[in-house]
Amino acid sequence: xxxxxxxxxxxxxxxxxxxxxxxxxxxxxxxxxxxxxxxxxxxxxxxxxxxxxxxxxxxxxxxxxxxxxxxxxxxxxxxxxxxxxxxxxxxxxxxxxxxxxxxxxxxxxxxxxxxxxxxxxxxxxxxxxxxxxxxxxxxxxxxxxxxxxxxxxxxxxxxxxxxxxxxxxxxxxxxxxxxxxxxxxxxxxxxxxxxxxxxxxxxxxxxxxxxxxxxxxxxxxxxxxxxxxxxxxxxxxxxxxxxxxxxxxxxxxxxxxxxxxxxxxxxxxxxxxxxxxxxxxxxxxxxxxxxxxxxxxxxxxxxxxxxxxxxxxxxxxxxxxxxxxxxxxxxxxxxxxxxxxxxxxxxxxxxxxxxxxxxxxxxxxxxxxxxxxxxxxxxxxxxxxxxxxxxxxxxxxxxxxxxxxxxxxxxxxxxxxxxxxxxxxxxxxxxxxxxxxxxxxxxxxxxxxxxxxxxxxxxxxxxxxxxxxxxxxxxxxxxxxxxxxxxxxxxxxxxxxxxxxxxxxxxxxxxxxxxxxxxxxxxxxxxxxxxxxxxxxxxxxxxxxxxxxxxxxxxxxxxxxxxxxxxxxxxxxxxxxxxxxxxxxxxxxxxxxxxxxxxxxxxxxxxxxxxxxxxxxxxxxxxxxxxxxxxxxxxxxxxxxxxxxxxxxxxxxxxxxxxxxxxxx
Numbered sequence: 001x002x003x004x005x006x007x008x009x010x011x012x013x014x015x016x017x018x019x020x021x022x023x024x025x026x027x028x029x030x031x032x033x034x035x036x037x038x039x040x041x042x043x044x045x046x047x048x049x050x051x052x053x054x055x056x057x058x059x060x061x062x063x064x065x066x067x068x069x070x071x072x073x074x075x076x077x078x079x080x081x082x083x084x085x086x087x088x089x090x091x092x093x094x095x096x097x098x099x100x101x102x103x104x105x106x107x108x109x110x111x112x113x114x115x116x117x118x119x120x121x122x123x124x125x126x127x128x129x130x131x132x133x134x135x136x137x138x139x140x141x142x143x144x145x146x147x148x149x150x151x152x153x154x155x156x157x158x159x160x161x162x163x164x165x166x167x168x169x170x171x172x173x174x175x176x177x178x179x180x181x182x183x184x185x186x187x188x189x190x191x192x193x194x195x196x197x198x199x200x201x202x203x204x205x206x207x208x209x210x211x212x213x214x215x216x217x218x219x220x221x222x223x224x225x226x227x228x229x230x231x232x233x234x235x236x237x238x239x240x241x242x243x244x245x246x247x248x249x250x251x252x253x254x255x256x257x258x259x260x261x262x263x264x265x266x267x268x269x270x271x272x273x274x275x276x277x278x279x280x281x282x283x284x285x286x287x288x289x290x291x292x293x294x295x296x297x298x299x300x301x302x303x304x305x306x307x308x309x310x311x312x313x314x315x316x317x318x319x320x321x322x323x324x325x326x327x328x329x330x331x332x333x334x335x336x337x338x339x340x341x342x343x344x345x346x347x348x349x350x351x352x353x354x355x356x357x358x359x360x361x362x363x364x365x366x367x368x369x370x371x372x373x374x375x376x377x378x379x380x381x382x383x384x385x386x387x388x389x390x391x392x393x394x395x396x397x398x399x400x401x402x403x404x405x406x407x408x409x410x411x412x413x414x415x416x417x418x419x420x421x422x423x424x425x426x427x428x429x430x431x432x433x434x435x436x437x438x439x440x441x442x443x444x445x446x447x448x449x450x451x452x453x454x455x456x457x458x459x460x461x462x463x464x465x466x467x468x469x470x471x472x473x474x475x476x477x478x479x480x481x482x483x484x485x486x487x488x489x490x491x492x493x494x495x496x497x498x499x500x501x502x503x504x505x506x507x508x509x510x511x512x513x514x515x516x517x518x519x520x521x522x523x524x525x526x527x528x529x530x531x532x533x534x535x536x537x538x539x540x541x542x543x544x545x546x547x548x549x550x551x552x553x554x555x556x557x558x559x560x561x562x563x564x565x566x567x568x569x570x571x572x573x574x575x576x577x578x579x580x581x582x583x584x585x586x587x588x589x590x591x592x593x594x595x596x597x598x599x600x601x602x603x604x605x606x607x608x609x610x611x612x613x614x615x616x617x618x619x620x621x622x623x624x625x626x627x628x629x630x631x632x633x634x635x636x637x638x639x640x641x642x643x644x645x646x647x648x649x650x651x652x653x654x655x656x657x658x659x660x661x662x663x664x665x
């Protein structure tokens with residue numbers, strides 16, 4: 001090779017070396033720069049990324065608080081269940097896994113072998129498993145447990161319109177579940193688990209854990225025994241009258257507590273319609289109009305007007321009619337027989353402001369404040385929007401709409417001496433340790449009428465039940481005060497539906513020392529539709545069942561003091577008292593009436609009787625039969641009776657708690 005060629009070759013080699021050195025230098029600079037960037041400027045980010053890969057955050061669900069009735073009967077509870085998934089490739093002892101699945105989880109041997117087969121990567125077993133089953137199996141490799149907290153309602157369908165429900169993803173669906181969600185829900189926590197190189201999780205005390213805070217327990221004002229009786233009574237009434245639905249409320253007029261709230265609608269909509277669906281009440285508004293006359297001094301019960309033989313055209317040309325023809329009527333008699341003409345003739349004595357003001361004071365046209373997710377305020381027109389007939393319409397229960405709850409509270413004011421009470425559904429809230437966090441005491445809203453006026457109205461309402469329009473609500477042993485109403489029903493277009501009515505009874509029991517306000521409303525009953533023929537009998541059936549079941553919702557000692565003597569107004573109403581009880585039988589309550597719906601109920605300890613055979617009966621009918629025996633009933637499931645505890649033929653005594661189990665199939 002020539003000298004020039006050698007020189008060129010060496011020059012090229014030196015060039016390559018320089019290029020290599022420069023490249024290495026540039027790479028080193030880039031590496032150092034990138035290192036500075038990653039460690040100096042992005043260090044926190046990548047340390048967090050590494051920690052995330054090495055750790056797993058596992059949520060810890062909070063247990064939702066329980067809902068109880070006033071006496072601690074559980075209405076809504078949360079139970080802990082587990083879902084099991086199996087990773088067959090992780091199993092260390094496949095035969096042991098098969099044995100555990102078959103013995104502890106009661107999975108068939110063939111199904112257990114399929115679940116642990118090497119050919120499968122991941123198997124989710126169907127169903128839910130108990131905490132006891134999880135503890136017995138433990139945590140062998142390949143078994144992956146997922147904790148679930150599920151809401152359930154141990155009393156079945158009874159009271160569900162009050163309680164509402166919980167969706168599959170934990171959202172409250174109406175009722176008290178929604179209204180009290182903030183108290184019941186609690187606060188979820190989490191734990192942090194280490195993840196090894198194969199992705200397996202293991203606990204470490206060095207990693208943080210935020211414990212879940214369980215929800216608080218809530219005690220309602222509801223008395224489950226009364227709720228169950230009201231549910232059965234309303235259901236039977238709807239069946240017997242062909243009504244499209246209805247409401248039954250039981251309240252304590254002294255405290256405003258809701259003791260039972262039952263609502264039925266076509267289609268089975270969930271919710272208390274008595275709180276959210278207003279209607280025109282009809283004649284049950286008449287006692288409130290009369291109390292306004294008395295409280296303002298514009299009339300007395302003894303003043304008379306002419307009944308016009310049952311048909312009268314007022315000076316404005318509007319025709320008013322009564323079901324029966326009457327001659328002269330005192331205000332007392334006009335209320336007792338529910339004369340529209342009698343009421344209307346007293347309307348000019350009140351100014352629109354007086355009439356409106358008293359109805360507003362009774363709570364109409366404004367929400368009651370009940371602890372429920374939704375409530376209607378109803379409708380009460382202001383005087384400046386009245387037409388000429390409005391005063392007469394309001395006096396007879398038209399041109400206004402009220403909810404059954406508002407109406408029951410107004411009658412509660414008549415019962416307790418004239419004070420409107422705020423309704424209560426919640427008694428108290430307790431923490432998981434059982435300590436009371438909040439107690440909700442009775443609250444007076446306002447005095448509506450003087451005590452003396454309330455007493456006068458009460459006396460008239462007693463005669464309404466004894467020998468007026470509500471005789472089918474009467475009891476032969478106790479006085480009941482109340483009023484019936486039959487009002488035309490409006491349709492979706494706001495116009496009255498031909499031949500469709502709302503039938504109502506609302507009153508209180510016992511009349512002289514009231515412990516219960518009761519309201520029964522039936523929507524579009526078929527055939528006989530007057531409130532006295534449809535809603536009033538439901539009242540009597542309900543009260544009889546309450547007395548027979550010895551419900552703790554009544555003060556028995558006070559009740560004894562209000563029993564009627566042998567001669568009572570009830571005898572004139574078509575009912576009779578049974579023969580006087582023998583000496584020493586102070587606990588005997590007797591219900592005997594001419595239409596054969598009465599019964600004798602002995603409050604003293606009695607000899608056991610045989611449990612009746614209820615198989616195949618609708619749960620509602622079975623509960624009514626058992627209530628008539630003076631026992632308490634717990635319902636499980638729905639549909640028809642599949643079994644009872646105790647079984648048919650076994651001895652049961654008055655006051656026992658029996659269980660009937662339904663099967664919807």
